[in-house]
């Protein structure tokens with residue numbers, strides 16, 4: 001099987017380097033094993049970028065990593081603009097944060113078209129292309145315009161919101177029509193898939209029957225593929241990490257104190273302000289817990305060029321200072337707040353050292369930190385996961401302590417419950433979660449999607465020849481809204 005995986009951000013194969021975001025960390029082991037070519041942005045831009053501007057092509061396990069320099073003139077409008085200031089807020093139901101210009105949309109389309117041209121280098125007759133995430137909603141349609149008839153799959157790592165919410169994105173109709181160039185469109189949860197189907201039915205007037213939809217591109221299938229992790233690999237990494245110097249330093253610093261841990265990119269979807277407020281409330285409600293527990297919050301700076309993100313960084317720093325000032329003591333800091341990233345190895349060790357994992361996003365596609373926290377635990381003395389019911393992971397990890405991240409008092413009470421949970425109950429909940437993780441690993445996710453993509457092609461019939469597909473830009477003017 002020839003497979004090309006495409007995502008904006010890619011991971012390098014180094015376990016001792018920090019990684020940004022769940023997507024890159026999740027894909028690394030499967031690309032390494034499968035022998036796929038993983039194409040993504042090099043993170044660099046060029047004034048004279050061409051479809052051949054591959055900065056590097058290097059081997060990655062049995063596969064390869066091909067990093068492309070993107071056109072300087074369009075990168076900002078594509079990444080900070082349309083992808084992260086229009087699509088990301090809408091996909092997380094924060095239409096109030098949408099800030100976008102017509103130029104940003106143009107740049108987004110230009111970068112999608114640019115990537116499509118660059119991918120031609122890897123096209124052979126049997127090659128399957130699997131495109132990842134909201135950066136490339138229109139990439140499949142651009143490839144079809146270039147005459148590509150190979151199987152094209154797409155997976156969305158974020159939630160897909162209600163139809164009235166996605167309608168807050170300029171050009172939503174044109175983009176969602178373009179998505180139907182993919183043979184298979186995968187979502188994290190049934191709710192996301194159903195929201196998408198409702199949009200197709202209601203706004204595009206298409207019939208969706210048992211996940212099959214027919215459009216001007218031919219037939220596409222939409223389905224749910226909850227992403228997992230490399231459970232055994234991560235668990236082994238957590239055991240080994242016990243001897244890592246950073247992990248030993250953390251353990252030594254605790255002096256018998258218990259630890260709760262949160263690991264997130266600084267993003268408004270992650271519910272960080274509410275989480276810190278919940279700890280503030282916890283120490284107010286139960287002063288006896290002071291000095292006996294602290295929160296280690298790793299808050300990796302993210303998308304700092306976007307105002308909503310830099311504002312959040314400032315707000316969090318202020319809030320942490322206030323909470324520490326209020327409850328802290330000369331020799332005890334309630335919130336240990338670190339604005340930097342750590343390697344997967346060190347994180348695995350940190351998770352194992354923490355008695356409580358707090359994963360409380362306001363809205364999240366899946367949230368792999370929740371799954372990693374569980375996999376990292378010591379089976380004899382596992383920690384407790386406090387998980388937002390608005391994370392995709394809550395569908396599977398239903399024996400975690402589920403919380404509403406808007407209910408600060410409720411979260412504080414649940415964290416207190418987690419801290420006092422007896423070992424037999426912790427083990428029972430943990431074993432049930434491990435069984436779920438084992439039932440859906442990153443390896444089965446990958447294999448299931450590829451199988452479904454192969455089948456989508458064999459059952460869907462031929463894609464219309466390129467000449468009969470109206471080029472998107474020709475219909476654009478009519479569909480802009």
Ligand code: G6P
Nearest residue numbers: 009020021022023133157158302
């Ligand atoms: C989320 C997205 C990924 C993205 C990651 C990190 O997990 O779904 O596509 O790579 O955030 O964000 P960044 O903008 O730094 O790539």
